[in-house]
Amino acid sequence: MEFTLSGNALKTFTRSITCLARIGNELAIQASSTKLTFHTLNSSRSAYLSITFKPGFFDVYTVFGPQMQCSVLLKAICSVLRTPIASIDHLTVLLPNPDASKVQWTLNCHNGMKKAYWITCDVEPHIQNLSLDRTKLPSNFVLRPRDLNRLFSNFQTTLQEITIIATNPTCLPPDAATEIGGKAVELRSYIDPTKENDSALHTQLWIDPTEEFVQYNHIGSPVDVTFGVKESKAFLSFCEGCEVDIQFYFDKAGEPILVVPKFGLDDGSNSTFDATLMLATMLMSQLYTASSSENPQVVGTSYGQANDGRQAPVQERSKGNSGLTSDQTRIWSDLSEQKVAMVLNMEEKEMRTIMSKGNFSKLVRCIYLKLEQLEEICLTFIMTFVVLTKILWNNLKAWYIWMVMLLNTILVTGWMQMMMMMKEMSQSCVFNQHLHIIRNTTAQVVL
Amino acid sequence: MSSSGIEPESPDLVCQLDNVQGVVDALTSVRWKKQQHAVLELSEHGIVLIVEETACLQAKVYLQRELFVKYEYSAEGRPRFGVSLGLFVDCLNTFSVQGHSSAIEIRYPGPDMQLLLKSVESSDSCTYAEIRTRIPDTISWDYNFEPAGSTPLSFTVKSAALKEAIDDLEWPGSSIYLILQPSPPSVTFRGEGHGDLQIDFMCHANTDLLVAFHCDRQVSHRYKYKFLRATTSNIPSSVIRDNRGSKLTIGRGGMLKVQHLVSVAKPAIPHPHVDSSGYQQPSRIAYIEFFVKPEVDDADNANDT
Numbered sequence: 196m197e198f199t200l201s202g203n204a205l206k207t208f209t210r211s212i213t214c215l216a217r218i219g220n221e222l223a224i225q226a227s228s229t230k231l232t233f234h235t236l237n238s239s240r241s242a243y244l245s246i247t248f249k250p251g252f253f254d255v256y257t258v259f260g261p262q263m264q265c266s267v268l269l270k271a272i273c274s275v276l277r278t279p280i281a282s283i284d285h286l287t288v289l290l291p292n293p294d295a296s297k298v299q300w301t302l303n304c305h306n307g308m309k310k311a312y313w314i315t316c317d318v319e320p321h322i323q324n325l326s327l328d329r330t331k332l333p334s335n336f337v338l339r340p341r342d343l344n345r346l347f348s349n350f351q352t353t354l355q356e357i358t359i360i361a362t363n364p365t366c367l368p369p370d371a372a373t374e375i376g377g378k379a380v381e382l383r384s385y386i387d388p389t390k391e392n393d394s395a396l397h398t399q400l401w402i403d404p405t406e407e408f409v410q411y412n413h414i415g416s417p418v419d420v421t422f423g424v425k426e427s428k429a430f431l432s433f434c435e436g437c438e439v440d441i442q443f444y445f446d447k448a449g450e451p452i453l454v455v456p457k458f459g460l461d462d463g464s465n466s467t468f469d470a471t472l473m474l475a476t477m478l479m480s481q482l483y484t485a486s487s488s489e490n491p492q493v494v495g496t497s498y499g500q501a502n503d504g505r506q507a508p509v510q511e512r513s514k515g516n517s518g519l520t521s522d523q524t525r526i527w528s529d530l531s532e533q534k535v536a537m538v539l540n541m542e543e544k545e546m547r548t549i550m551s552k553g554n555f556s557k558l559v560r561c562i563y564l565k566l567e568q569l570e571e572i573c574l575t576f577i578m579t580f581v582v583l584t585k586i587l588w589n590n591l592k593a594w595y596i597w598m599v600m601l602l603n604t605i606l607v608t609g610w611m612q613m614m615m616m617m618k619e620m621s622q623s624c625v626f627n628q629h630l631h632i633i634r635n636t637t638a639q640v641v642l
Numbered sequence: 643m644s645s646s647g648i649e650p651e652s653p654d655l656v657c658q659l660d661n662v663q664g665v666v667d668a669l670t671s672v673r674w675k676k677q678q679h680a681v682l683e684l685s686e687h688g689i690v691l692i693v694e695e696t697a698c699l700q701a702k703v704y705l706q707r708e709l710f711v712k713y714e715y716s717a718e719g720r721p722r723f724g725v726s727l728g729l730f731v732d733c734l735n736t737f738s739v740q741g742h743s744s745a746i747e748i749r750y751p752g753p754d755m756q757l758l759l760k761s762v763e764s765s766d767s768c769t770y771a772e773i774r775t776r777i778p779d780t781i782s783w784d785y786n787f788e789p790a791g792s793t794p795l796s797f798t799v800k801s802a803a804l805k806e807a808i809d810d811l812e813w814p815g816s817s818i819y820l821i822l823q824p825s826p827p828s829v830t831f832r833g834e835g836h837g838d839l840q841i842d843f844m845c846h847a848n849t850d851l852l853v854a855f856h857c858d859r860q861v862s863h864r865y866k867y868k869f870l871r872a873t874t875s876n877i878p879s880s881v882i883r884d885n886r887g888s889k890l891t892i893g894r895g896g897m898l899k900v901q902h903l904v905s906v907a908k909p910a911i912p913h914p915h916v917d918s919s920g921y922q923q924p925s926r927i928a929y930i931e932f933f934v935k936p937e938v939d940d941a942d943n944a945n946d947t
Contacts, residue, residue, distance in 0.1 A: 274813045278806075299836070306803055307849035310810060313838035313857060 196226040199255040201285035204569060206322065207468060208437045209276050211246045214470075217429035218244050221321065223266045226258050226290075227545070234324065235269065241475040242426040243325050252467035254285065256520050263293050265316040270456045275300045275312045282306065327473055329453050332444035334361060334418065336380075337410040337457050340435035345590040346382060346407070351396050356385040357424050361445070364404060374410040378403050380411070383481065386423045409440055409457075418447040421477035430472045432453055448480035568615065577612050579604040645887045653749050655684050657710045658762065660745045664906025664927045665705065667878035668928040669731045669763060672701040673905060674872035680727040682757075684750065697935070699869040704929040709906055711745070721750070723775040725757060733771050737761055751775070752822035787933065788894040789792040795822060795861055797829055798854040799843055803873040803901060805882065807831055811867065815837045817937050818870055820898065821834045822861040832866070853887060863896035863936040873900045877918035880905055888908045890923040896936035904928045 200208055211233065219235030219242075226232075233251075234245040250256040270406055287301040297313040304310070325496075350357065364379035378401035386395050403409035434441045434456045444453040452473040583600045590596045647705055659665060672678075672693050683690045688706035707713040737759065738744040749758040753773060761769040808831075816835030821829070827845035827853060832838070843852045874888075881904055889901040907926035 278810070306800070307844050307846050307851040308803055308807065309842040309844065310807075311838075311840045311842075312813075316838060 196231075196290045196344075197257045197288065198231065198253045198257065199285055199287045200253045201283075202528065202623055204252050204254075205283060205286055206280055207252075207437060208248075209280055209556075211468075211470070212269070212276060212435055214243055214429050216248065216273050216432040217432075218242050218426050218472075219270055221266050222269050222272065223264065224319075225262065225264045225324070226252060227262045228258050228401055231256070232324075236325075237426065239373050241423055243473040244426075244430070244470070245325075245472075247468060249467045255287075255295045259291075260545060263290060265290060265298060265317045265318055266321065267298060267314050267350075270294055271312075271314045273492075275302070278304065284421045290316070315468070325473065327453050327471075329444045329455070332446045332450070333415070334413040334446065335410070335442060335475070336404065336408045336443045337440050337442045338408045338410065339440050340431050342407055342568065343431055344435070345439060346402070347399065347431075348425070349400050350382075350398050350424075353423050354384050356387070356421050356477070358383040358385045358421040358477075359443075359445075360417060360419040360482060361413045363414055364411075365414075385477070386480070410442075418449075420445045420448055421450055421479075421481065422452055423475040426474060427454065428470065430470070433470065436573050445476075448476055448482075448490065449478040451475050477529075499602075500634075523581050523584060536590075571615065572608060576604060576608045579607045601616070653751060654715070654721050655689075655750045656712070656714045656747065657689075657707075658745060659709070659713040659748045660711045662734050662744040662746055662905055664904070664926075665709075665732050665928070666731060666738060667880060668703055668904040668930060669727070669734070669905060671876045671881075671902065671930055672703055672729065673727060673876055674934075676728065678727040679724055679778075680730065681722055681724050683720055683722045684717065685720045686936075688713075691727075695869075695872075698866070699872060699935070700933045701872075701896055702931045704931075705906075709926065712747075713740050722778055723755065724752075725755075725773055725775050727846055730757075730773060733759065733773060736771070737821070738770060759921055772801045787891075787897060787899055788834050791858075793858045794891060795858075795893075796854070796856050796889060796891035797822070797843075797852060798889045799829070799852050800850070800885050801874075801877060802882045803843070803851055803886045804890075805877055807843075807872045810841065811839060811864070812836060812871070816867065817864045818867050819862055819864050820892070821860070822857045822892070823860050824857045826850075827857065831856070854889070861892060861896075863892065863898070865898060865915040865917040865934050866937055869934045870898075871935065878903060878904060898932075898936065900932040900934070901931040904930060939943065 201557060212222075215233060216233045219237045221235060223466045225232050225234075229250070230244060231250075232249045233248075234243065236243050259323050272386045282304050284303045287299075287303075289299045289301070291299075296315060296318075299318045300312045302312075327583070347357075358381075360381040360383065362379045362381075380402050381400075382400040382402065384396070387395060431441060437456060439456040440456055442455050442457040444455070446452075451473050456470055456472065458466045580600065583603055587596050587600060669691065672680075672691070675695070678693055681692045683692065686707070688704060688709070691705070692700065693701040693702075694700045698702065707715075734746075737746045741865065745761070745763045747762050749760070750756075752758045755775055757773040757775055759771040759773070761767075782837045811833050813830055814833035814835035814837055816833045819830075819832040821830040822828075829843040830840060833838045845852045845855055881902060886903050888903075889899075891899040891901075893899060905926060906928050
């Protein structure tokens with residue numbers, strides 16, 4: 196495989212590499228006669244970025260054989276592209292044969308210098324090719340990169356995950372329209388309750404899709420999706436540099452979302468490159484508390500394994516929810532509760548049923564845990580007793596030895612039980628620190 | 643070694659500089675480590691400062707007497723003394739004040755063999771400094787640079803390009819080969835570490851990247867990256883901006899000599915002889931020379947460090 200590029204294509208290429216480097220560590224390259232694909236997966240397997248170039252993107256593009264693939268470290272390619280782009284005349288990449296151990300990147304600079312880098316590559320890339328059919332994702336919206344930048348700037352820069360709640364603007368009852376002002380989309384910061392962050396800033400932002408978005412399509416009941424901010428910002432910089440709008444396709448919580456650049460009026464068919472970012476979303480919906488308390492399923496579609504970090508805390512999170520409201524935001528909670536109630540078009544008793552269903556499963560789980568603990572206590576008791584018997588076998592004739600053994604057993608068992616309790620308590624304290632708020636608000640729909 | 647006995651005290655050297663910043667720039671370019679000892683040698687032609695690292699790398703800064711406004715030399719022989727380079731440069735730096743004329747007078751030796759520095763031309767305040775000197779205990783090895791053969795092996799390349807190339811050569815993390823080829827005339831730097839990198843300077847007609855290329859046969863030598871880097875890492879930005887040429891010469895045994903030219907003229911005063919390309923009278927230029935010993939394979943040389 197060999198290709199050469201220069202000028203604006205080189206700038207776009209460099210931007211692609213920068214974006215890929217912000218997401219993953221390893222770059223998988225696949226070359227065929229019709230296109231060249233770069234893709235990477237991030238370390239927590241929650242973001243997958245794929246950038247495709249057509250042969251017209253390059254000055255020269257040749258593939259020796261039907262298809263070639265290899266993978267290199269993105270850090271090495273970033274070292275190659277450290278030379279300022281303005282001083283590069285053209286860049287050539289050459290993989291001489293499918294079994295080659297090194298891929299050659301050559302920079303020819305304007306001032307006459309020629310720099311040739313040989314980067315070791317792995318012939319069998321470890322990243323599989325993933326794809327998601329965007330026609331299966333019913334909702335989407337398009338916005339300009341600088342507008343998305345502005346929306347993100349309202350949130351803490353250290354924010355890791357963000358929730359977007361999309362509602363159907365057309366099914367608002369007419370009398371409610373003035374109260375809510377047509378703000379059908381909400382952006383909300385997502386704070387992971389398993390992490391220590393008492394001082395985190397929670398932000399909620401309601402926007403009018405007709406003002407902020409270039410395009411907005413969502414029908415049906417409100418959905419929310421929670422996804423990573425870092426990868427979104429990386430893709431945002433890429434779209435900003437390429438001067439294209441950014442389009443999000445989504446379905447509902449738990450299903451992955453798709454982010455693509457939206458090329459202008461010629462709908463992208465004339466563009467010589469394309470990019471696709473797939474982001475995993477939280478299984479737990481922020482709108483509804485009745486979610487999977489059983490074993491959560493792996494994210495449905497052809498995406499692959501979901502994020503470990505996101506699966507594990509789902510069980511515990513069914514106890515608490517994002518009902519973390521302070522006095523200042525109570526007004527907004529009331530307002531949005533009303534809006535959601537109206538938008539959802541549900542009776543109050545229906546909502547209560549959902550609540551109680553959630554509580555029931557919680558009860559069952561508590562009993563199960565207690566039984567587990569009891570089993571552990573009995574086992575500890577028996578084990579300690581047996582060990583001590585073995586040690587003091589010779590002296591068992593004396594009655595006081597039996598007393599000593601009994602006391603020891605009780606002490607050891609009690610100590611182990613205390614340890615377990617402390618562990619359990621510390622976990623539940625983190626989850627239930629706002630238990631009183633949750634109890635008070637179980638009558639309303641918790642947003 | 644100043645004059646002995648009870649002769650009247652007349653210092654070996656009294657000289658005046660009108661632009662301290664230029665000399666600071668020239669001396670900073672040979673600072674590649676935090677702690678360095680320099681040996682200063684005074685003569686009637688000027689001052690030479692020599693810095694060395696464990697017999698592998700040596701740097702010399704030549705400040706000729708024409709750089710100084712006043713230069714009075716009255717010693718017998720050539721006094722040599724050692725100073726801490728960092729201390730000397732930092733001290734000179736305190737004299738250079740933005741916006742004011744930074745003329746200083748340097749005097750050697752003081753009453754206790756110190757180096758004395760004093761600011762002049764400042765009406766309201768006077769800055770005065772004394773730097774302790776020491777007897778240089780290691781005889782500075784004169785690197786006796788000999789030409790490699792009948793024809794010299796040398797080339798001149800733009801300083802900015804050379805610095806960029808050497809900075810890029812950090813990536814492979816290995817020793818660097820320098821290869822000169824007569825036909826087609828080209829200079830190649832090559833490193834083979836966890837990745838390979840090869841930088842070629844071509845002798846094109848349209849670019850003036852590589853000029854004055856002299857080479858009659860292919861030669862190739864290996865140098866440790868950290869010494870090669872020391873030759874360009876602290877080049878003052880004025881050199882990069884002016885983008886003069888730096889001359890590299892390969893001598894006998896593969897010894898590499900790198901020469902830079904640093905301007906010590908005052909930037910504000912329009913020099914009558916400065917033309918559009920920034921050419922200045924040779925007297926306003928300090929010469930910097932680096933000598934780098936090549937790396938020899940351990941099999942050939944048992945004493946190689």
